[in-house]
Amino acid sequence: MLSSRATLACRSNVIFISKHASTTPDVKSKLIQPPNPNKITSDMVGPPDPVSNLRRIIFRKPAKETSLERKYRKLRSEVQEWNQVFWTQHNSRFFKEREAYLKSNLPEGKSNLTADEMSIFYKAFLDKNWRTHLDYNKEWYKKNVALLLLALEVKFRKLFRIKEK
Known part of the structure; x- marks a missing residue:
C-alpha cells in the first residue's frame, strides 16, 4: 500500500508513482491516461519492466x-x-x-x-x-x-x- 504522500498514474497498464502528492489507494483503478509531463509536480517512476528490470520515468516538464x-x-x-x-x-x-x-x-x-x-x-x-x-x-x-x-x-x-x- 502506498503512503499518503504518493500519487499514482497509469500508462499502458503501468503504474507510475510520484512521492510528492497525496492520493487514496482506489485512485489506481480510475486512472487510465498517462500523466501529462506539463502537469505533474515531480518526476514519476514506474514499476520494473518485466524483461529489462528497469523502472521507466516520466520526467516533469517545468512551466x-x-x-x-x-x-x-x-x-x-x-x-x-x-x-x-x-x-x-x-x-x-x-x-x-x-x-x-x-x-x-x-x-x-x-x-x-x-x-x-x-x-x-x-x-x-x-x-x-x-x-x-x-x-x-x-x-x-x-x-x-x-x-x-x-x-x-x-x-x-x-x-x-x-x-x-
Whole structure:
C-alpha cells in the first residue's frame, strides 16, 4: 500500500508513482491516461519492466523550462530509452539461451539444475557477451558524464541566475 504522500498514474497498464502528492489507494483503478509531463509536480517512476528490470520515468516538464533544461530533460529521456532497449535485448537473449541450455542439459525426471550446474551456462553467457558488456559500459559512462555536465550547467545557471544567450 502506498503512503499518503504518493500519487499514482497509469500508462499502458503501468503504474507510475510520484512521492510528492497525496492520493487514496482506489485512485489506481480510475486512472487510465498517462500523466501529462506539463502537469505533474515531480518526476514519476514506474514499476520494473518485466524483461529489462528497469523502472521507466516520466520526467516533469517545468512551466518555465529553459532551452538548456529542455535539452537536459530530453537527453535524460534518450539515455533512459537507450538503456531500456539494451537491457530488453540483453535479457531476452539471456532468457532464450538459458531456456535452451536447460532443455539440452536437464536430466529426465529433474525440474531444475543445481547452482553449480547452472554456473557453467552463466560463465559461458558472460564470456560470449563480454565485448557487448564492455561496449555498453563505455557508452554508459560517456552518456552519464554528458548528463552530469549538463545537469551541473543547469544547476549553476539557476544558482547564479544566469540568463540564456
